[in-house]
Amino acid sequence: MIDDLNPFIYSHPLAAEDVIDRDDETHELLKKAVGGHYVRLYAPRKYGKTSLLLKALQEGATEEGLVPIHVDLYRAVSLADVAVRFERAYSQQLKGAIRGKIDSFLKTTGVGLSLGAFGISARLQLDSKADPLPALHTLLALPLELEKHGGYRAFIVLDEFQDIDKIPGLDGLIRSHIQYHGSVASYVFAGSEPGLMKQLFESRDRPLYGSAVPMRLGRLADRDIAAYVIERFRETGRDVGDALNPLLESADGHPKQAMLLAHLVWEEVSQGETATFADWETAHEAALDELHAEFEAQWRGLDTSQQKTLRALVDGGGSPYRTDVLRRLSLTKDMVRKALPRLLAAAEIELHERKYVIVDPLFAEWIGAPSRPRAGG
């Protein structure tokens, strides 16, 4: 049996006990939930939104008696998709005495919903013309039902919420329900695309305008990552040694890249051994190899002026307007000015202490590495 397992996970959301720090954010989310406020949580991809949300939901259930429901809207493209995601979320997560009551209630509505195996997803599969709207209305109104059947307050997380922007009218539909839920449910809308989240919540003509308090998830502090990495190495009979400092520097507080690098350093070290700088170098190279295809796709998804602006940022050490750099890349200030807001909206870059930084430090390294393909050279 394999019992010497790598303790650094980077491919999926973490269990609550594995989450570094984020105690303040968890507390803040719970405080808002208990107080009946709605929150929109924003962070770039892989900053640990889902991990934090799962932790908050778990604590909300055990400490505050909330009914936790996590709905993943990733790439939902239709009302039918959304109905299925909501139904499956309730089906997998609703526990205890309330579950039976809600299941019976759903069956009496006659719109095809069930917490068992044969619910709306099955019906929609059998009959592609079936209208998902009545089912969706019922699901969106479920918090009222939870309240009726035992005074439960629901804590509902809508993860990857920006993806609903592609479904016409859905934000209005959601608003029409949640505006009456203040006393029975709390909502968190989480998303990773600042541009889309802004459109949904900050445009006056959109239904959800101003309906949720903004909360932003930042990078992790080096000392928190350090403590975690040292401890996990120790627990598995290893010492992170000289690999720690370059790891912290390279990860630059990016939660997932920190875990990826720690994972790969750990792979280089046998039980009872201490990592060396050479181990770090091997792990670092392995990380860039592993990410190469992903970065290439990310790079190809950008237009030339965005690519060059990223280059200018890397080559200019964070300032995108350095004359010599611009000349070398045949880039004008005007092109940079136009590219920056688009890069910000897509969370490729962010403002950090009044400077633009590339969100993913390893992507920045990849862009700056002379042997890799890039614009203008």
Ligand SMILES: Nc1ncnc2c1ncn2[C@@H]1O[C@H](COP(=O)(O)OP(=O)(O)OP(=O)(O)O)[C@@H](O)[C@H]1O
């Ligand atoms: N607080 C944290 N402590 C330790 N690792 C973390 C933390 N937050 C994120 N990570 C790392 O990042 C990875 C991705 O986390 P998670 O899926 O929660 O992020 P996300 O922001 O929801 O990502 P996505 O944009 O893909 O939805 C985790 O597998 C873990 O390696």
Ligand SMILES: [Mg+2]
């Ligand atoms: Mg997520």
